[in-house]
Amino acid sequence: MSQYLLSMHTAEGEVREQPTPEMMQGFMERINALEADMRESGAFVFTGGLHGPDAATVVRSKDGEIVITDGPFVEAKEHIGGFYVINAEDLDEALAWAGKVVDAINHPIEVRPFHDSRGG
Numbered sequence: 001m002s003q004y005l006l007s008m009h010t011a012e013g014e015v016r017e018q019p020t021p022e023m024m025q026g027f028m029e030r031i032n033a034l035e036a037d038m039r040e041s042g043a044f045v046f047t048g049g050l051h052g053p054d055a056a057t058v059v060r061s062k063d064g065e066i067v068i069t070d071g072p073f074v075e076a077k078e079h080i081g082g083f084y085v086i087n088a089e090d091l092d093e094a095l096a097w098a099g100k101v102v103d104a105i106n107h108p109i110e111v112r113p114f115h116d117s118r119g120g
Contacts, residue, residue: 001087003114004094010081030104049082
């Protein structure tokens with residue numbers, strides 16, 4: 001079994017409709033059902049939502065010294081807003097899970113496999 005990153009990207013300055021309490025309740029019901037399905041199937045590994053790029057800190061090495069700077073690694077209009085790490089037999093299964101995430105959140109999802117660090 002392989003692991004895949006299902007990531008949601010958001011665009012800086014993207015204007016979204018402010019959800020009503022009813023919309024948020026429906027959204028959370030869809031997310032909770034999706035995550036319960038993932039857990040039951042053994043696909044769920046981890047999920048997280050991220051603060052915006054203004055909360056990022058970059059740590060690099062320059063001339064043998066560690067340099068810490070505020071802000072994202074790359075100045076970009078789009079950034080990762082949230083993600084799932086899942087277990088899947090193959091890309092087709094990961095894409096099926098991504099489709100379920102898209103249905104739940106109504107937002108595009110990028111699917112990327114992790115390198116197999118177990119040497120297999």
